[in-house]
Amino acid sequence: MSRCRLVRVGAEPRLERLRERSRQAELRQPHAGPGGALARRLRGHLQGPEKGPCSRKRSQQTPVRKWMTSSLPGKRMCLSLTVVAMVNSTDPHGSPNASTKDLLDNIKNPRYNWSPEIRGVILSSILYGMLIVKIPVGYLSGIYSIRKMVSCALILSSLSSLLIPLAADAGEMPLIACRGTVSIAQHMVWVKWAPPLERGRLTSLSVSGLMLGPFISLLATGFICQALGWPYVFYIFGACGCALGLLWFVLFYDDPKDHPCISVDEKEFITSSLMAQVSSSGQHLPIKAMLKSLPLWAISLGCFAFSWTNHVMFLYSPTFISSKLHVNVTENGMLSALPYLFSWLLGIMVGQVADLFLSRNMLRVITIRKLFTTLGLLLPSFFGICLCHLSFSFHSTIIFLILASSTVVFCVVGILINPLDIAPRYYGFLKGVTVLIGMTGGLTSSTLAGIILNQDPESSWSKIFFLMAAINVISLTFYLIFAKAEIQDWAKEKQHTRL
Secondary structure, three states: OOHHHOOOOOHHHHHHHHHHHHHHHHHHOOOOOOOOHHHHHHHHHHOOHHHOOOOOHHHHOHHHHHHHHHHHHHHHHHHHHHHHHHEOOOOOOOOOOOOHHHHHHHHHOOOEOOOHHHHHHHHHOHHHHHHHHHHHHHHHOOOOOHHHHHHHHHHHHHHHHHOHHHHHHHOHHHHHHHHOOOOOOHHHHHOOOOOHHHHHHHHHHHHOHHHHHHHHHHHHHHHHHHHOOOHHHHHHHHHHHHHHHHHHHHHOOOOHHHOOOOOHHHHHHHHHHOOOOOOOOOOOOOHHHHHOOHHHHHHHHHHHHHHHHHHHHHHOHHHHHHHHHOOOHHHHHHHHHHHHHHHHHHHHHHHHHHHHHHHOOOOOHHHHHHHHHHHHHHHHHHHHHHHHHOOOOHHHHHHHHHHHHHHHHHHHHOOOOHHHHHOHHHHHHHHHHHHHHHHHHHHHHHHHHHHHHHHOOOOHHHHHHHHHHHHHHHHHHHHHHHOOOOOOHHHOOOOOOOO
16 A cells, blocks of 8 residues: 555544534634634644645645746746847947857847837737736636646747747747737635645745746846857747646646545645635626625735736846846846845745734734735835935945845735635636736836837836836725725625525
């Protein structure tokens, strides 16, 4: 018999007692939401047996989720640096006295005459495809296998990356079409795996891959562009993405009960702590009630500001560094990767801190959400303004750029996880809606930034960062007034009593 199938002697009576306690607690607290006293008591009872070699599979699967989460943004963000090498920065017609070395470099790194406005559209083109599929994917992820959906999306987006060099030679429109890759519902993987008291930590650990992936890709992109040429960036990352899509399909499981090596104790703990959550599959969506829900609108507006800030800071960091610091593509890659490194480390820390506050009853859930959302929207605004007006040297510019870009990650345990608090049964659909609204913010900001840079290169960066600060303050004010962390009435399961 496999070691993963072994069950400790005496575990069955203990599990029966836990089930009985769970049923009694449910009768005493029929409306208790996820994260209540029941989950904390069960967590304390089950903490001992979870130390075996086949236990805590939810934590062991986190690296798989992290590398999956790293792959897609990594492939997306490498274009923000390669576009610096793809565009003529000086004379668009070339110099008549160009050396043989320059001519060979032009063959290795083909260059195109794209204006800042065109570059803005190309950088934001990744959002066009996401806007189209975000809500359907979010809804379908609550019905169909996330394992298959994520694997297919990862492979399709990787294949599109392989075609980008050919698309760039064909023109701007084929490149924009190739960039409109498939979006996936990454956060849905935790609906059936994350106990309420561990959501912040587990989500931040896996979502931190959103920062780790671009860090690795930007760091590698600079060296690849210098050594092999920018087309090889897309060849290498596209091939790695296809391999990771196959690996995800083999290693990930949608539900704890389907995992072949999970312990009985851990499975019981997860299912007991998530008893109050039910799936939306096969049920009608309360669209009218959702449209009237101010907490949902508060989350949506917060996601709009988060995406606006995130896309301005990260998509345009290589362009900002190139225009202000005048470094080569390898140094640009290293400097552009630093904010992602700090974001990755900070993202892991904020999840631990949020769960500490929650598990020790130091702060309420809504207080935690509002606190970290405030930090995630105000700090980037402040440091972005400092970047324009207080960066008088190379080092001060890099420090303010890192702080302005990395502090947005506080929102991971704020607005980004808030839909799971107010409507866990409709989380897939709501995550699709809120991220869709957020994507409009990212699409608008990245396109508008290109237009501003094209019209007024001298004072353009100051205008971009002040506009970002205004959007963040307005959205944060609305969120602080109307945000909630309790399950809403329209998201609760209706009880029907038959006489």
